[in-house]
Amino acid sequence: DTAVSQTPKYLVTQMGNDKSIKCEQNLGHDTMYWYKQDSKKFLKIMFSYNNKELIINETVPNRFSPKSPDKAHLNLHINSLELGDSAVYFCASSQEGFNRVYGYTFGSGTRLTVV
């Protein structure tokens, strides 16, 4: 199936730990994103990569570090996890490029719970 796939789907961890979330898309898209959805369902962009190059970096703590080894993968590493990091993290991809808009394809999300 063509899709955006994220792993793991659920992640429960203790404060202070370091964790990673992986994302892969087989749609041939050039651009990938990480969004955070909080407990009130509000979605906020965190990062975006276009062809492995970071193009959007919102005001996100330095504990969050994205890595894109190739244009089909965008991983998110989080250091020293805090209670406030608990949320659902969505990966998305699009064929958007400079001044081109097609719409995003989202993964099914990773529910991170920090205890």
Add this chain to the structure above:
Amino acid sequence: AQSVTQLGSHVSVSEGALVLLRCNYSSSVPPYLFWYVQYPNQGLQLLLKYTSAATLVKGINGFEAEFKKSETSFHLTKPSAHMSDAAEYFCAVSEPGGYNKLIFGAGTRLAVHP
């Protein structure tokens, strides 16, 4: 700066009734506008988008939206609600030029009752 306001965090309709979900945007340039739907424990799915072509946009599952520049609105409608339409709906805006960044509204939860 671009922003989106969705009026009504919860909307409840009867099965077969008209669905109207409201979205108003703020943008310094003519925007691109989107509606996404999120079913429980799933990711977001694109319903429809407006990218400066026809102002009345038809999407999947019988939904449509009309871009009204004078009202800075992009309301989502469906003539007859179905039980399967119960979900969270998000309006989003992006500004043309440069790399696309979607700014989402707070979402509207649609409940459909028999």
